[in-house]
Amino acid sequence: MSLLKLENVVRRYGDDNNAVYALDGVSLEIEPKEIVIILGSSGSGKSTLLNILGGIDVMSSGKFVFMNKEMKSKKSKDLLMYRRENIGFVFQFYNLIAELTVRENIKVVAEYCESPLDIDDVMTTLGIADLAERFPNQLSGGQQQRVAIARAVIKNPKLLLCDELTGALDSKSSGDVLKFIEKINAEYNTTIIIITHNNEIAKMGDRIIKIHDGKIISNDINTAKVSASELEL
Ligand SMILES: Nc1ncnc2c1ncn2[C@@H]1O[C@H](COP(=O)(O)OP(=O)(O)O)[C@@H](O)[C@H]1O
Ligand SMILES: [Mg+2]
Known part of the structure; x- marks a missing residue:
């Protein structure tokens, strides 16, 4: 059973006269425990x-199935529940709480989870x-991003979504962070999706999906997967 499946997903902005298609008929399937790279x-x-x-x-049209259940509702409450139970997010910027220590930053997230790690x-x-x-301002960028990853994984999400997570880091810190992403995948069996415009990062994926103008132009198992520690960033 796949973890999730999209069928012909469209995300449109604007009205009929000046519509922008951010996604224009995207279909894909992701297996449990895959590291998926979305490159574009x-x-x-x-x-x-x-x-x-x-x-x-929310998609404008199309079908989204997660663990065999169709996500039909566009109600924000249902999406909030889905997100709470299943999803961890990591962004380019770390979004840590400046007044809290590393442990406290993680703890505040753990406190509202049903069964945190x-x-x-x-x-x-x-x-x-x-x-x-330590407090966030006593940490390097790479260390802060690792705390942000801890905040995202403490609830033991099925799916960890990373949006340009090394975008603000130097190459050494980027390599470090990606090594830890790999470790999360191995240790907690978390399915991971990393979006990037960096071709080198793509090499660590089990699957590489290329997107252009809102359309998937290729979607392949990576037969030449390398570990994060071997990337030349
Ligand atoms: N709120 C919005 N209103 C109008 N157009 C948007 C909005 N958000 C994104 N877009 C457009 O959708 C396209 C895809 O954006 P995005 O998903 O942010 O791309 P990427 O993350 O690959 O840089 C872009 O052309 C962008 O301008
Ligand atoms: Mg983006």
Whole structure:
């Protein structure tokens, strides 16, 4: 059984006379535990696609099936529940709470989860256990992004969605963060979708989906997968 499936998904902005199709008939299927890379240039529709998968945007038409259940409703409450139960988001900017320590930043998210992972375990997995009592402004960009990943995975989401997560990082920190993304995938069996315009990052995916002008132009299993530590960023 696939984890999720999109069929002919359209996301349209504007009215009939000046419509913009951010997504123009997207169909895809993602298997549990895959690391999926969505590759495309700026404006190709990557964020729109990720936001629909994450329940923070709504498709104009098409079909979205998650774990064999069709996501029919456009009601924000249903999407909120879906998002709460299943989705972790990581963005280019870390969105940490400046007044809280690393541990507290993770804890505030854990507190509203039904069955969160163990905070110390997640901090250890992400290599930030030693930083638990620091505040965000006492951390490097890469360390802050690892805390942001911890906040996203503490609820043990089925799907971790990463929008240009290394976009603000230097190459060494980018490599580090991607190594930890790989570790999350292995340790917690999390399905991961990474969107990027960086061809090198794509090499670590199990599947590479290329998008252009709101359309998928290729979708292939990556037979030459390399580990994040081997990327030349
Ligand atoms: N709120 C919006 N109103 C109108 N057009 C939008 C809006 N959001 C995105 N778009 C358009 O949809 C297309 C895809 O955007 P986006 O998904 O953000 O691309 P990417 O993440 O690949 O850079 C772009 O042409 C963009 O201008
Ligand atoms: Mg984007």
